[in-house]
Amino acid sequence: MLIAALLPLGLFIFPLWKITLEAPQYPTPLGMYIHINDFSDVHPHDIKNINLMNHYVGMKYIPESIPEFKIFPIAIIASSIIGLLIAFIGNYKWFLAWFILMVIMCSAGLYDFYLWEHNYGHDLDPKAIMKFTNPDGSVMGFQPPLFGSKNILNFRAHSYPQLGGLFLGFGILTSLLAYYIGKKIKKSSFKIG
Amino acid sequence: MKNILKSAVAILSILVAFTSCNNSSKSGGKSGALAGNVAEKVYVAPGEHDEFYAFISGGFSGQLSVYGLPSGRLFKVIPVFSQDAEKAYGYNEETKPMLNTSHGFVPWDDSHHPDISQTNGVIDGRWVFINGNNTPRIAKIDLSTFETTEIIEVPNSAGNHSSSFVTENTEYVVAGTRFSIPIPQKDMPIKDYKGNFKGALSFISVDPEHGHMDIKFQLIMPGFDYDLAHPGRGASHGWFFFSTYNSEEASTLLEVNASQNDKDFIAAVNWKKIEEYVNNGGGTMMPANYAHNVYDESTHTAKSTMKKEVLVVNPADVPGAVYLLPTPKSPHGCDVDPSGEYIVGNGKLSANLTVHSFTKMLNAIADKKIAGDAYGIPILNFEDVLAGVVEQPGLGPLHTEFDGKGNAYTTFFISSEVVKWKLGTWEVVDRQPCYYSVGHLMIPGGNSQKPFGKYVVAMNKITKDRYLPTGPEVTQSAQLYDISGEKMELLLDFPTVGEPHYAAGCPADLIKPRSKKIFKLEDNNHPYAAKSEADTKVVRDGNVVHIYMTTIRSHFAPDNIEGIKVGDKVYFHITNLEQDYDVPHGVSIIGANTSELLIMPGQTETFVWEPKQVGVWPFYCTDFCSALHQEMQGYVRVSPANSNTPLKWSLGEDIE
Numbered sequence: 001m002l003i004a005a006l007l008p009l010g011l012f013i014f015p016l017w018k019i020t021l022e023a024p025q026y027p028t029p030l031g032m033y034i035h036i037n038d039f040s041d042v043h044p045h046d047i048k049n050i051n052l053m054n055h056y057v058g059m060k061y062i063p064e065s066i067p068e069f070k071i072f073p074i075a076i077i078a079s080s081i082i083g084l085l086i087a088f089i090g091n092y093k094w095f096l097a098w099f100i101l102m103v104i105m106c107s108a109g110l111y112d113f114y115l116w117e118h119n120y121g122h123d124l125d126p127k128a129i130m131k132f133t134n135p136d137g138s139v140m141g142f143q144p145p146l147f148g149s150k151n152i153l154n155f156r157a158h159s160y161p162q163l164g165g166l167f168l169g170f171g172i173l174t175s176l177l178a179y180y181i182g183k184k185i186k187k188s189s190f191k192i193g
Numbered sequence: 194m195k196n197i198l199k200s201a202v203a204i205l206s207i208l209v210a211f212t213s214c215n216n217s218s219k220s221g222g223k224s225g226a227l228a229g230n231v232a233e234k235v236y237v238a239p240g241e242h243d244e245f246y247a248f249i250s251g252g253f254s255g256q257l258s259v260y261g262l263p264s265g266r267l268f269k270v271i272p273v274f275s276q277d278a279e280k281a282y283g284y285n286e287e288t289k290p291m292l293n294t295s296h297g298f299v300p301w302d303d304s305h306h307p308d309i310s311q312t313n314g315v316i317d318g319r320w321v322f323i324n325g326n327n328t329p330r331i332a333k334i335d336l337s338t339f340e341t342t343e344i345i346e347v348p349n350s351a352g353n354h355s356s357s358f359v360t361e362n363t364e365y366v367v368a369g370t371r372f373s374i375p376i377p378q379k380d381m382p383i384k385d386y387k388g389n390f391k392g393a394l395s396f397i398s399v400d401p402e403h404g405h406m407d408i409k410f411q412l413i414m415p416g417f418d419y420d421l422a423h424p425g426r427g428a429s430h431g432w433f434f435f436s437t438y439n440s441e442e443a444s445t446l447l448e449v450n451a452s453q454n455d456k457d458f459i460a461a462v463n464w465k466k467i468e469e470y471v472n473n474g475g476g477t478m479m480p481a482n483y484a485h486n487v488y489d490e491s492t493h494t495a496k497s498t499m500k501k502e503v504l505v506v507n508p509a510d511v512p513g514a515v516y517l518l519p520t521p522k523s524p525h526g527c528d529v530d531p532s533g534e535y536i537v538g539n540g541k542l543s544a545n546l547t548v549h550s551f552t553k554m555l556n557a558i559a560d561k562k563i564a565g566d567a568y569g570i571p572i573l574n575f576e577d578v579l580a581g582v583v584e585q586p587g588l589g590p591l592h593t594e595f596d597g598k599g600n601a602y603t604t605f606f607i608s609s610e611v612v613k614w615k616l617g618t619w620e621v622v623d624r625q626p627c628y629y630s631v632g633h634l635m636i637p638g639g640n641s642q643k644p645f646g647k648y649v650v651a652m653n654k655i656t657k658d659r660y661l662p663t664g665p666e667v668t669q670s671a672q673l674y675d676i677s678g679e680k681m682e683l684l685l686d687f688p689t690v691g692e693p694h695y696a697a698g699c700p701a702d703l704i705k706p707r708s709k710k711i712f713k714l715e716d717n718n719h720p721y722a723a724k725s726e727a728d729t730k731v732v733r734d735g736n737v738v739h740i741y742m743t744t745i746r747s748h749f750a751p752d753n754i755e756g757i758k759v760g761d762k763v764y765f766h767i768t769n770l771e772q773d774y775d776v777p778h779g780v781s782i783i784g785a786n787t788s789e790l791l792i793m794p795g796q797t798e799t800f801v802w803e804p805k806q807v808g809v810w811p812f813y814c815t816d817f818c819s820a821l822h823q824e825m826q827g828y829v830r831v832s833p834a835n836s837n838t839p840l841k842w843s844l845g846e847d848i849e
Contacts, residue, residue: 045772
């Protein structure tokens with residue numbers, strides 16, 4: 001459980017997520033890392049160049065900062081502290097509680113990410129230089145995939161978790177594991193007792 | 194089964210037919226470049242990179258062109274000594290100072306001998322140096338940007354031809370004068386040439402960090418014509434060898450009068466000795482006037498400084514520093530093999546090729562075997578320094594390069610061929626024709642201890658019928674030979690820019706990883722840079738107007754300007770805000786009496802516009818930058834000289 005509580009802190013070192021845009025004119029793809037508290041370039045100036053590309057279809061600039069960058073680190077630190085407390089003083093049932101808490105938090109985070117992506121991809125400038133419509137006549141959106149790969153006009157967009165995200169995921173899974181191990185030990189100790 | 198057998202036999206017979214076809218076409222006396230296997234050797238598939246860079250001088254074009262080998266594809270023409278309207282070199286305010294000289298702005302020169310910088314005797318791929326022949330100058334091209342970043346004028350020099358060759362650690366780039374002149378210049382009868390005219394050999398030091406050039410000293414030699422030069426290397430490092438002609442010191446009808454002596458000289462200069470002499474206070478500081486032009490990558494601007502003195506050294510004052518090696522007959526190339534032992538004198542009017550030995554030269558000097566002197570400079574005996582002679586290899590030897598495997602390759606202008614011969618045994622191994630009248634040749638890494646002996650490029654002066662005709666002026670050309678085997682094989686003929694006078698080459702991997710993609714906007718220290726659209730403005734100072742403008746896909750900021758008047762001098766300072774690879778923007782305005790600008794990402798460039806007519810005049814992006822390139826435009830309103838139209842500028846909204 002100790003490991004489970006500490007692993008999410010890896011988010012402060014490694015990026016959570018990465019979005020990559022490939023196109024013939026970009027033999028070196030454009031890419032953006034999403035950290036727990038920041039957006040960053042994969043190669044120098046990538047975000048600037050993504051903004052430049054996207055302004056043609058009326059997408060907003062990727063903001064310098066978003067409120068989540070303040071909330072997420074606090075949430076992760078808080079949950080790690082709770083996890084640590086549980087690890088030292090709690091019993092295995094609390095491990096499950098922590099696991100559920102983390103799953104809810106991550107789901108909320110992913111949903112928030114989805115909402116932002118949706119807004120980013122659909123809230124287009126009405127004076128957009130190029131306007132594209134879907135076959136049904138509705139305005140085409142440019143939302144990158146939440147997870148996986150997708151073609152958007154001349155780009156192929158990829159969206160996958162990074163090392164920080166994996167740390168978080170493993171942390172959560174470890175807590176579940178800790179729960180089961182804890183449960184087993186408890187049972188066997190009952191037998192002995 | 195029978196069918197399979199039949200078809201197999203059919204395929205086999207076709208293959209045999211093709212193979213024999215190939216053989217017959219080869220033996221048919223044609224170049225052999227038609228053979229499929231030859232085409233494959235120069236084929237670089239789309240998207241693939243060449244193995245070598247070749248920097249081929251443009252001769253009278255004044256530029257340096259960059260090719261790939263083995264494909265022969267042209268990548269870039271680097272403007273060096275001539276204005277280039279395409280890149281605004283010598284037209285924009287930033288690079289005009291690059292072409293400043295003591296004679297004022299000189300927009301053209303004759304670029305001759307590129308040489309790549311070296312460290313420890315091997316090519317390091319940092320800079321290319323090249324000489325301007327007509328108004329003596331040495332330029333340095335930075336191979337991280339492929340731009341000319343420094344030009345130094347060479348005083349006391351005329352026809353800067355035995356240049357610009359670097360020593361083993363790029364301690365010096367050396368420039369020798371072709372024409373001897375009065376030093377200092379003065380008004381005197383031409384017929385008094387003999388004994389009164391002098392030839393300056395300039396040793397220009399190169400700063401190991403930033404490459405800045407400075408004339409360390411000039412050796413004031415007798416009034417011969419100094420033709421070509423090469424540094425010693427290995428054991429002969431510290432020496433420099435210069436070929437001379439016109440040791441007759443004729444000043445008229447040189448084709449006859451400078452061809453009378455049976456032997457001219459190769460001058461061997463112990464520059465280490467002279468360096469020590471001047472470091473200890475030797476030499477005379479003489480008044481001079483020459484330009485030193487340096488381009489600063491952070492301000493994207495060149496600055497020209499006039500230098501007022503130069504240190505000169507009389508060879509008679511440094512005993513043992515200079516010796517003359519008799520060499521038949523009007524030698525052109527003066528080439529040192531990779532070991533530094535052999536000095537090849539390509540006596541262009543001689544039937545034989547003369548090779549001197551560095552060791553024998555040192556022995557002759559030690560034994561004080563002096564045959565005579567010229568103006569106090571000792572002359573050694575021809576026989577004492579001779580290593581060997583390549584007998585009757587061809588007509589008109591010009592230039593020799595080496596493959597690092599014990600072979601030498603010499604061009605013969607008159608018999609129009611490249612001849613391969615062996616160092617030490619002096620036997621001719623192979624010869625291949627050139628189309629036509631070959632001048633210099635190049636093996637990548639040739640002027641170093643470590644040549645890459647895979648290809649040789651021969652550069653031809655005349656092509657006649659080799660290409661589709663283009664009127665009286667037809668292309669000049671280069672030819673690529675495979676020299677990896679015992680016999681040379683002609684692989685490729687390719688047209689060149691200007692006169693392909695001389696070349697230097699090196700493996701692409703030395704340069705490729707260091708090639709810059711963009712200039713960082715945050716490092717831009719141009720005094721008129723606008724680093725964001727918020728910084729854009731228009732400032733009037735009397736009748737001078739400075740426009741701080743930016744470009745980014747796909748607009749100018751500002752793009753509407755009012756309040757400019759007839760008679761104004763308008764400076765357009767354009768900063769390209771892009772920070773993406775290969776996204777330059779261009780700009781020009783109707784009636785500008787100058788070239789366009791072509792501004793790289795993160796760079797600021799300036800052009801001047803002096804509007805002469807009232808009206809509303811458009812400007813636009815001249816480089817197809819993006820899908821909205823055609824929309825990248827703007828207007829300047831020009832009012833009468835005495836009008837009161839207020840100065841205003843905007844982007845994305847109507848003025849007022």
